[in-house]
Amino acid sequence: MENEEDESIEETTTDNDEGEEIAEFDGEEISREVVVPGEVLTEDTKNFLPGRGTILNKDRTKIISLNIGLKQINKNYINVIPLKGFYTPRAGDKVIALVTDKNPVKYRLDINAKDEGILKPKNTVKRNRTRGFRGGGSDSAAPSTDKYQIGDILIVKVLSADRLNQPELTTVGQYLGKRRDGIVISINPPKIPRVIGRNGSMIKMLKNLTKSNIFVTQNGRIWLKGENIAYERLLIDAIKKIEREAHTVGLTDRISEYIDNEKKIRGIN
Amino acid sequence: MPLIIKDEYPEKLFREDGKRLDGRDKHELRPIKMEVGVLKNADGSAYLEWGNNKIFCAVYGPRDVHPHYLAKPDKGILRVFYRMATFSVFDRKRPAPGRREKEISMVLGDCLEPLLFLELYPGNSFEVFINVMDADGGTRCACVTAAALALADAGVPMRSLVTAVAVGKIDGELVTDLSGIEDKAGDADLPCAITWFNEEISLLQFDGSMDLKEFDEVLTLAKNALIKIHEIQLNTLKNKYIAIQEEYSGGENKK
Known part of the structure; x- marks a missing residue:
């Protein structure tokens, strides 16, 4: 049986999701100066610190760029906003994913990152009862991976992500779940x-x-x-x-x- | 009927007016043309024309390693695939990778590796595919230059670019940027590459004979040529974006 309640998503405004990212790109203070990897951004290391996309050279006399991007000075940090790159998952991100594989224990989802995401069935259903309650509910069986099929488009949230492990995902929450159209x-x-x-x-x-x-x-x-x-x-x-x-x-x-x-x-x- | 090309080299590699066979001065580079973002499906790509060399380079990554046993748990790996097209040289090049291609792939990988932060991508790989469409001497140098451009175009964090050029000795004189015939018939051939974040030599191969004094001298020549080529690399990368900026800013933001 299809669970209707968390799949009838209301397509309302979603712009408040990514509040922090916006300021980085669309500021007036960004100079429109294109820099390339290895370019020296400043030699004044006393007043400036290396921020995102930059690094100090070995003898700490220069700040150099790591990416092709736009140079930005934020207070005393020098950042480089990349113009091209890849997605690195972070906990809390909402991403669109494609189910590529499933087995009785978990789904594998393509989230356009270097690793495939893992969606466990316990993260696809809302937990109504408190943990440890033994009331003998009729649907007490462990959730299985029957809910989604290979090829489905899901909107998921990243629960945990780091450099070494595959990111863990969830479909429980606002706006999350399967998309049927669009x-x-x-x-x-x-x-x-x-x-x-x-x-x-x-x-x-x-x-x-x-x-x-x-x-x-x-x-x-x-x-x-x-x-x-x-x-x-x-x-x-x-x-x-x-x-x-x-x-x-x-x-x-x-x-x-x-x-x-x-x-x-x-x-x- | 097979086409037979006689393997004869001219006796002199300098013309009577003191220029080289293709009309260059001793320290003049062949014309170089670079372009980035030429292949649609690659994460980053570059096309390089260096004299008669024509090279395509594509970069993918970070992504899973196949075969999986090559993956390292503590750092990412960089894999380079140098291949020559069958029509790139006079005799048909057999398409299977031979000893020479495997060697050059390894050399290029070692040359590019210091640029990348591989320790940030454990269990993943960056893959660089280089295809030589037309070869005329110094392809490994051209490939290093093109691969650095393609990596930067893919948005891979890099310490700096790397640039390579071949220098050598023909008919007893030191010259920069050897062409195919000078490479084969000359006295010495020395491809070298510099990583610009520490200005250290990242690739140095040597074939032929030269004394130590000449060796020092020829490296200075290489450095001068590398600075010029690096300049072209930087401009190529920037122009892709600056061209779009100028289209709309009406020249007010010109840098």
């Missing part, structure tokens, strides 16, 4: 904060202009569902444009203009 597209994970925009400005604009539901996740996958296929196509084109121009200035206004123009050209309103 389209999932994939972009480069470091560009995700730009699709969300500062305080969710970009995603709100996209939702209003294309009358669509969007769910953006940190692993570079975006779930979307519009009123009809024309809106969905327009939205995908707009997101691809954001990905390409993520490091330019005044992106939100430009995308808004682009969508208005494209609506006229494509004859949708």
Whole structure:
């Protein structure tokens, strides 16, 4: 029997999920200076400290960049915001996953990270009773892996993740669970904060202009569902444009203009 | 009927006007053209034209190691696959990897490894696939240069780039950037690579004869050439993004 209560997800706003990430990318203080690996960011190591994406050289006289990215100075930290890279799971992230394998004990999920995620059946059902209660409930059997099939698209939360072990996932929580409709597209994970925009400005604009539901996740996958296929196509084109121009200035206004123009050209309103 | 090409080399490797056979000066590089992000399905990629050499390079990773027994529990591994296309040289190159390709793959791997933070990716691998489409001397140097670009394009954290060039001795004179014929008929051939975060030599192979004084001299020549090539590498990586910036900023943010 299908469990309806936690699968009828309300597609409401999701922009408050990724509050901390936004400030890193969409700040006014970011210089639009592109740096490459090995480039010296500063030789003034007394006043500046190496932040994200940077490292001190061996004799601690220079701060050098590790990634191809944008140089950013935040107080006395020098950061490099990468323009390209891969997703590293962190506890608490909500990600879109694809069931690739299952056995009676666990599911394996592709979460676009270097390791496959593990979803145990105990993390797919809500625990109603307190632990240790022996009331002899009728459904006291251990949960099995019958709930999802190979090929299903799930929205999951990362419970634990580190460098050595496979990340553990859960489908219990708000917005989490199986998606039955919509389209999932994939972009480069470091560009995700730009699709969300500062305080969710970009995603709100996209939702209003294309009358669509969007769910953006940190692993570079975006779930979307519009009123009809024309809106969905327009939205995908707009997101691809954001990905390409993520490091330019005044992106939100430009995308808004682009969508208005494209609506006229494509004859949708 | 098989095409027979006589394996004869010219007696002199310098023309009468003192230039080399392809019209270069002693320390002039062949024309270099680089491009990044050329292969759609790779995580990072680069295309390099260095004289007549044409090289594609693709990078994937971090990802699972196959076969699994190669994985190391305490650090990631870097695997390099150097392959030559069958049509890349005069005689048909047999497509199976031979002794030479396995050796160069290993040498390139050792050359690139100090750049990466492999200890951050235990049990995973980075894979670099290099395909030589057209070969004309100094392919291993060109491959190092292209692989560094592709790794940076993939967004892999790196300490710096690495650049390589071949220097050597032909007809008793020290020259920079040997072409195919100079490589075979010359007196000495010395490919070398520098990692820029510590300016240390990461690849040094030597074939031929040269005295110690010349050896020192030729390394200085290599350094000068490497600085020029490194500059092209940096500009190639940056231009991919700066071109898009300038398209929209109207030149106000020009750096």
